[in-house]
Amino acid sequence: MADYPAFSVTADLVVLTVQDNEMRVLLVRRGIEPYRGQWALPGGFVLPDEDLDAAAARELREETGLTAPVGHLEQLASYGAPGRDPRGRVVTVAYLALLPHLPAPVAGSDAEGAAWTALPVAELAFDHARILADGVERARAKLEYSPLATAFCPPEFTISELREVYETVWGARLDPRNFHRKVTGTPGFIEPVGRSIAAERGRPAQLFRRGPARLLHPPMLRPTP
Amino acid sequence: MADYPAFSVTADLVVLTVQDNEMRVLLVRRGIEPYRGQWALPGGFVLPDEDLDAAAARELREETGLTAPVGHLEQLASYGAPGRDPRGRVVTVAYLALLPHLPAPVAGSDAEGAAWTALPVAELAFDHARILADGVERARAKLEYSPLATAFCPPEFTISELREVYETVWGARLDPRNFHRKVTGTPGFIEPVGRSIAAERGRPAQLFRRGPARLLHPPMLRPTP
DNA sequence: CCCTTTTTCGTCATGATGACGATAAGCTTC
């Protein structure tokens, strides 16, 4: 293999969550050069004996403290333009994580801090703005034909909470009655827990958990403006 | 960068086409170790000053002789499990190409031959069977909500040709009349050329070219069996 | 007790779809 160009490979994360009707992304403030002091996506180098998915899961665990299989993690895309990293030839395999809102994140070893930042984000290190945009667009599209909106919710949630996820990610208002009919009528999307919970105001809502379906048939299409 | 593990990075291609009601993939017979003599996906190492997309486009050009912007090429996913390549730590960025049927492919420098092989394929080198399966599934899904079926067709095509693409990729029969209504009624999917062409049998069909739409609204969903 | 809020269930018109009849326009065969 010495004949072939040597690359470094990193696994970077687009970690999205929904809170207070805002979409937020987990960012770290870089503590080392290059781009020291700037905000960037969390991530790090893939270890010599580590699979790509394992590296992404490890980075997610290090940044959020997550151990249980909550939320959702999938590969997003890879980025390897020459010059995208001043240190040399670096290929980044980006992953998309969707999580319910969590307590304050933990700063990694080479970061000065970490924070949930509301979108849109002003400026990011490297080509991370592009990676973030790709992740957000992937999330928006996947809500249409997959039940992944539940990944933004805690294990038990109400239909209103689920609707707020859709409204926030899509940036559009949805009719509560039609939304209720749609999600309860799509087999395998959500399952009733059997209990109800009192909200701040109004009639208590039933609790649901995510169902076994991995695809929505038919899909829930974004409203056409 | 010397502190960090060194990887080799390859760009491998899942090149799909449709011919004679069969889906076919472009494979090469490896002329060098490892897996010498076995069939594999075409591809090769990313050059020191080359972007990932450029490497994939170069490999596609080398294998098929394509220069004009015909068909479709997009990134599929990356694969980097330790041990997936006996030569060392290799990360493969896989690309998916959809092409109209072309003349016999050209064998690359380190390959003994190349061939269009009908699916399913018996055995492939490395983890290429998995990559191929992911590419096929991506193609099947994308036909639902994108106009990419036209990438399997020549620049001008009939609605029957387009329907045969759908039927072959999905492995399902579609009603010609409903299909005609759907594709002509979806704005931006296809545009009439204004001429007709005589088929082998039956009434001559109008010719169409691909339209400007990049997404189908509403999507064309696979029939539920 | 009345008002507000949210959940949940219905109603109705509209649009998309599956099933399928009918006509158009070419060819082959007699």
Add this chain to the structure above:
DNA sequence: GAAGCTTATCGTCATCATGACGAAAAAGGG
């Protein structure tokens, strides 16, 4: 040239999904 075959194209109809919206249910606050 007429009959017959094949495919393309247009229509019809019932059914299903959806958007718009009314209304009852179930809580809390004045």
